[in-house]
Amino acid sequence: MSVTAAQGFAASGIACGIRRQGLDLALVRSRVPATGSGLFTANRMQAAPVTISREHLSLAEPQAVVVNAGVANAATGQRGELDARATAAEAARHLDLATEEVLVLSTGVIGEPLPLARVLPGLSRAAAELGEDGGDAAARAILTTDTRTKTALARGPGFTVGGMAKGSGMIHPNLATMLAVVTTDYALAPGAALEHLRPAVEESFNSISVDGECSTNDAVVLLANGAAGAPRDDVAFARALREVCADLAGQIVADGEGATVLAEISVTGAASAGEAKAIARRIATSPLVKTALFGHDANWGRVLAAAGSAPWNGGYAHLDPA
Incomplete structure (x- = not known):
């Protein structure tokens, strides 16, 4: 129930028939006024829900999130955007x-239209089934090729941060086929959510890779409602938010499609954080490094070669072989 662990949040997960079997529609909402923000895929071909959610964030503070699994509603043109708008409008109607x-x-x-004839009636049921105990069902309803649910929880002085995520394939820095919804009962002023979310995502979801592929639908959303009434401690909140995001990101990469090895890459001595990240990304996406890891072969030469070809500032990262 991590996504509903914070006070004032409710969630549900139902089967509305998008997929042949299993839960496929999740709803999360704050029962008290919230503020929030989101970060989305860097892929230039952005799915309709990404476009619409970006637009909505520019117009209002988010109070609820609808997530469907089974159909990406990407590469669906104008119809896709109309369907995404209709989904938001129907959810809003039921949630007032x-x-x-x-x-x-x-x-x-990707490429399949959203089956609105199933989604819209499903939203009525999802809204009716909202509850503080609905977090587990919501976490199951957003899965695709995942083998397990991904939830995380952290507590600070008087407040809670919880979250759920999905992701297994098409995972690469700058967000990939992964979705995450994070909730907290810590109070954030309008506009402050993004200031906290951006560094937390950069250190977590933007620092993982499974297959080097960047998706069309990725999103991380943060909702904060202040229901806990906790004293102001932005440092503690930032720490808890980073903890939840890092936990969820770690679960995603550990559940990578076909993955048998989980590796953490640490770069020291780089001229800057940007150069260090470029080196780490190049190593993480190297097919030769991956085959060495799969074979449990300590072939450090492949790691060195990958690091030396890391693109940086129009050239390559500088390495000292000594």
């Missing part, structure tokens, strides 16, 4: 919210 206060996220097959 403005359409712009609802964010929509999708994951699944």
Whole structure:
């Protein structure tokens, strides 16, 4: 129940028939006014729900998030955007919210239209089943090729941060086929959510890779409602948010499609954090390094070669072989 562990949040997960079997529609909302923000894929071909959610965040503070699994609603043109808007509007109607206060996220097959005839009636049931005990069902409803749910929880002085995520394939820095919804009962002023979310995501979701592929639908959303009434401690909140994001990111990469090895890459002595990250990314996406890891072969030469070809500032990273 991590996504509903913070006070004032409710969630649900139902099967509305997007997929042949299993839960496929999740709903998360704050029962008290919230603020929030989101970060989205860097892929230039952005899915309709990404476009609409970006637009909604520019117009209002988010109060609820709808996530469907099975159909990505990507590469679906104008119809895709209309379907994403209709999804947000229907959820808003059942939750007594403005359409712009609802964010929509999708994951699944690219190129297939969203089956609105199933999604819209499903939202009625999802809204009716909202509860503080609905976090587990919501976490299951957003999975695709994942083998297990991914939830995380951290507590600070008087407040809680919880979250759920999905992701297994098409995982690469700058967000990939991964979705995450993080909630907290710590109070954040409008606009402050993004200031906290950006560094937390950069250190976590933007620092993992499974297959080097960047998706069309990725999103990380943060909702903060202040229901705990905790004293102001932004340092403690930032720490808890980073902990939750890092935990979820670690679970995603550990559940990578076909993965048998989990490796953590640490770069020291780089001229800057940017150069260090470029080197780490190049090593993480090297097929030769991956085959060495798979074979449990301590072939450090492959690691060195990959590091030496890391692109940086129009050239390559500088390495000292000594």
